[in-house]
Amino acid sequence: xxxxxxxxxxxxxxxxxxxxxxxxxxxxxxxxxxxxxxxxxxxxxxxxxxxxxxxxxxxxxxxxxxxxxxxxxxxxxxxxxxxxxxxxxxxxxxxxxxxxxxxxxxxxxxxxxxxxxxxxxxxxxxxxxxxxxxxxxxxxxxxxxxxxxxxxxxxxxxxxxxxxxxxxxxxxxxxxxxxxxxxxxxxxxxxxxxxxxxxxxxxxxxxxxxxxxxxxxxxxxxxxxxxxxxxxxxxxxxxxxxxxxxxxxxxxxxxxxxxxxxxxxxxxxxxxxxxxxxxxxxxxx
Numbered sequence: 001x002x003x004x005x006x007x008x009x010x011x012x013x014x015x016x017x018x019x020x021x022x023x024x025x026x027x028x029x030x031x032x033x034x035x036x037x038x039x040x041x042x043x044x045x046x047x048x049x050x051x052x053x054x055x056x057x058x059x060x061x062x063x064x065x066x067x068x069x070x071x072x073x074x075x076x077x078x079x080x081x082x083x084x085x086x087x088x089x090x091x092x093x094x095x096x097x098x099x100x101x102x103x104x105x106x107x108x109x110x111x112x113x114x115x116x117x118x119x120x121x122x123x124x125x126x127x128x129x130x131x132x133x134x135x136x137x138x139x140x141x142x143x144x145x146x147x148x149x150x151x152x153x154x155x156x157x158x159x160x161x162x163x164x165x166x167x168x169x170x171x172x173x174x175x176x177x178x179x180x181x182x183x184x185x186x187x188x189x190x191x192x193x194x195x196x197x198x199x200x201x202x203x204x205x206x207x208x209x210x211x212x213x214x215x216x217x218x219x220x221x222x223x224x225x226x227x228x229x230x231x232x233x234x235x236x237x238x239x240x241x242x243x244x245x246x247x248x249x250x251x252x253x254x255x256x257x258x259x260x261x262x263x264x265x266x267x268x269x270x271x272x273x274x275x276x277x278x279x280x281x282x283x284x285x
Contacts, residue, residue, distance in 0.1 A: 007116075
């Protein structure tokens with residue numbers, strides 16, 4: 001790794017590690033994941049299931065989805081929408097705060113060039129995404145193990161291959177959203193507007209576009225390849241359940257697994273490349 005890039009990455013990693021915002025966002029995602037993936041479905045299971053519990057699934061089906069063997073599907077079901085929105089905020093704040101605080105001008109005046117400084121931020125965000133996915137995996141396995149022990153159910157672990165694919169899919173989904181946040185932060189040149197724009201896109205605009213796509217000829221061809229659609233399709237291909245099956249919102253099946261993965265990889269590269277181009281060519285004030 002280039003010396004300037006390595007130094008910039010270490011500095012950004014220290015900043016993210018010591019930044020309270022990072023831990024607030026990670027904590028919010030961890031709590032949301034456990035609540036919607038395990039706590040609420042388990043309450044529904046203990047209450048006997050029924051039409052008002054997790055989409056009307058019977059208790060047996062609810063319990064099966066809470067056991068360790070089901071972790072690969074559960075791991076990614078909240079990432080296309082809620083997890084993606086949170087890491088998008090992190091990416092937007094990581095870039096946008098450098099404009100509002102004036103740190104981009106200071107760093108670039110005294111340290112590495114723009115490419116190395118921006119690359120260091122991307123590396124630090126990539127490490128943060130890996131940490132979030134691994135933390136989520138550990139939390140899901142722990143929660144599923146506790147439920148299996150309490151209910152005297154099967155504690156058989158998930159298949160290693162299935163879990164590895166879900167971890168890889170989670171990295172791709174959250175990595176794409178983090179890169180999208182970086183681009184929004186570079187466009188907005190400030191943290192507050194960037195975070196707001198990221199949330200509106202991830203939680204509102206894409207859902208509205210998918211909702212009206214059936215009214216316009218050719219529109220589904222566009223909406224099926226939006227970032228959220230690709231993320232939801234990859235989660236669905238990895239075994240996540242959508243809302244109709246008692247799962248999470250944002251999980252779709254409009255693209256096959258390979259197509260969704262390639263689409264996400266393309267978005268990740270385009271978002272990162274566009275953000276770098278903006279940082280290199282625009283004034284930093």
